[in-house]
Amino acid sequence: MANLVDDIIENILLRLPVKFLLRLRCVCKAWRALISDSKFAEMHYRQPQTQARSRVLISSPGRLIQSIDPDSSGNEFDNNGVVNIDYPILESSNSVFQILDSCNGLLCVVDSFNNPSLWNPSTRQFNPLPNPRLLQNTEILYGFTYDYSSGDYKILRLAYGSRDMVKTDIDFAFKTEIDVFELKTNRWRRVRETHFSRPALKEGTFYKRAFYWVAWRLLEGCEDVSRMIVSFNLKEKKFKEVELPSQVGTINLKVIDGYLFAIYHDIHGAFTKMWIMDETAGKDSWTIFGNWPLLPCWFANCLKNGGEVLIVNIKKSKLILYDFKTKTPKHIMFYGDLRSSIPVLYTETLVSPHSINERNEDI
Amino acid sequence: MITFKSYDGETFDIDETVAVELKTIKHMMEDGCAGNEIPVPNVTGKILAKVIEYCKKHVESGKAEDQAASDDLKAWDADFVKVDQATLFDIILAANYLDIKSLLDLTCQTVADMIKGKTPEEIRRTFGITNDFTPEEEEGIRRENQWAFE
Numbered sequence: 001m002a003n004l005v006d007d008i009i010e011n012i013l014l015r016l017p018v019k020f021l022l023r024l025r026c027v028c029k030a031w032r033a034l035i036s037d038s039k040f041a042e043m044h045y046r047q048p049q050t051q052a053r054s055r056v057l058i059s060s061p062g063r064l065i066q067s068i069d070p071d072s073s074g075n076e077f078d079n080n081g082v083v084n085i086d087y088p089i090l091e092s093s094n095s096v097f098q099i100l101d102s103c104n105g106l107l108c109v110v111d112s113f114n115n116p117s118l119w120n121p122s123t124r125q126f127n128p129l130p131n132p133r134l135l136q137n138t139e140i141l142y143g144f145t146y147d148y149s150s151g152d153y154k155i156l157r158l159a160y161g162s163r164d165m166v167k168t169d170i171d172f173a174f175k176t177e178i179d180v181f182e183l184k185t186n187r188w189r190r191v192r193e194t195h196f197s198r199p200a201l202k203e204g205t206f207y208k209r210a211f212y213w214v215a216w217r218l219l220e221g222c223e224d225v226s227r228m229i230v231s232f233n234l235k236e237k238k239f240k241e242v243e244l245p246s247q248v249g250t251i252n253l254k255v256i257d258g259y260l261f262a263i264y265h266d267i268h269g270a271f272t273k274m275w276i277m278d279e280t281a282g283k284d285s286w287t288i289f290g291n292w293p294l295l296p297c298w299f300a301n302c303l304k305n306g307g308e309v310l311i312v313n314i315k316k317s318k319l320i321l322y323d324f325k326t327k328t329p330k331h332i333m334f335y336g337d338l339r340s341s342i343p344v345l346y347t348e349t350l351v352s353p354h355s356i357n358e359r360n361e362d363i
Numbered sequence: 364m365i366t367f368k369s370y371d372g373e374t375f376d377i378d379e380t381v382a383v384e385l386k387t388i389k390h391m392m393e394d395g396c397a398g399n400e401i402p403v404p405n406v407t408g409k410i411l412a413k414v415i416e417y418c419k420k421h422v423e424s425g426k427a428e429d430q431a432a433s434d435d436l437k438a439w440d441a442d443f444v445k446v447d448q449a450t451l452f453d454i455i456l457a458a459n460y461l462d463i464k465s466l467l468d469l470t471c472q473t474v475a476d477m478i479k480g481k482t483p484e485e486i487r488r489t490f491g492i493t494n495d496f497t498p499e500e501e502e503g504i505r506r507e508n509q510w511a512f513e
Binding site for chain 2: 003004005007008012013016017019020023024025026028029031032123124
């Protein structure tokens with residue numbers, strides 16, 4: 001019988017799911033080397049079969065983490081498409097575990113000391129990153145992204161000292177530090193240090209090499225605040241301001257299907273309003289995208305490359321995966337309490353959360 | 364009309380539109396290296412017949428654009444790969460040598476679907492691979508990802 005050449009073996013293995021590939025590491029030395037190879041991992045991630053294998057992770061404080069296959073037909077043999085995962089952080093003093101975002105299969109998690117780490121729930125690899133320098137009395141905001149131009153995962157940390165306020169002619173400015181962690185170098189880098197008058201109000205999101213967040217500004221007389229969106233461009237190291245589409249209610253920023261959206265969830269009226277960012281004519285502005293009569297909900301997160309959004313239906317404690325491209329909802333079979341859980345959508349990957357500099361040979 | 368000659372001397376007359384599906388042959392023709400009879404030394408007559416059958420079908424169906432025709436082609440593909448493993452592997456090697464991407468994708472996907480769920484020992488038998496780990500080494504690797512075996 002013919003023996004298949006290496007290229008063909010690679011072609012076949014690239015089509016398989018991560019869990020199965022991890023088993024195949026013990027077939028022979030050549031297969032172990034291939035499956036552990038970082039280039040193979042990158043190629044495997046880019047396969048359409050891998051991209052289609054999205055999963056939902058639900059973490060509850062103090063309990064097990066569940067990873068759910070949204071396409072599971074509830075087959076008992078498959079354990080209803082649910083896999084239980086242990087918490088990656090071992091010290092009990094560090095029991096708080098918040099998942100910030102997922103990016104190309106890796107999750108950025110933050111512990112009770114507000115330190116970020118990288119985690120691959122598909123391979124169970126965990127990388128507790130070196131800690132950045134801490135500011136005293138700071139508010140911290142994190143952003144997680146994959147930079148395609150450098151082929152690197154990056155974490156942005158925006159810290160401002162809420163007590164370190166300086167009054168300028170027109171404004172109140174806060175000492176602000178922006179640091180960026182790059183996985184390839186396994187190091188934090190100070191990117192910008194300034195006094196900035198638009199401190200962050202809420203979590204932000206990366207969009208086209210800039211980090212966007214909702215910020216506020218203390219108005220004259222300290223009697224009121226106005227709100228706006230601020231972005232920080234990683235390459236140019238500059239801040240830019242964008243008006244909010246509406247001053248009413250809490251606005252969330254999400255990137256869906258490659259576009260930046262501002263989202264307002266009206267819980268009482270039970271609708272969701274969305275605006276899409278329009279970058280024509282060199283000026284950023286918002287265009288109304290739509291009004292959905294959705295049951296009271298909030299958007300968890302979206303896959304960066306896809307049009308899928310994970311939606312949490314608050315009232316009925318249900319999870320829906322909504323595909324903006326095909327405009328179809330998928331109801332996810334899930335048993336548990338969503339009120340204390342933070343669901344995250346992610347794709348599986350073999351890519352290691354460890355830097356090449358400090359990585360072991362094997363997974 | 365082009366004539367292919369297999370490793371074991373069988374000849375096949377092919378329309379040029381079908382022959383160019385085999386990228387290796389297409390390059391030979393473009394480079395002017397191909398005469399009237401093209402030798403295909405790495406492929407037996409039995410396998411070359413299957414490969415040509417696949418290419419003919421896909422060239423014919425390439426003209427149809429509706430969903431029904433596309434579904435029919437998928438069903439035909441699914442039947443096409445219902446062969447014994449040795450033949451399947453030979454077709455993969457031929458598709459690889461002759462550079463027929465769609466046939467290579469189809470057959471590799473078929474093998475991937477076939478091995479999903481097999482144990483490492485069954486995989487070794489399928490691919491004729493020798494286990495070059497010691498029992499201790501193998502046990503160590505299994506323990507590293509114990510949860511993947513559950």
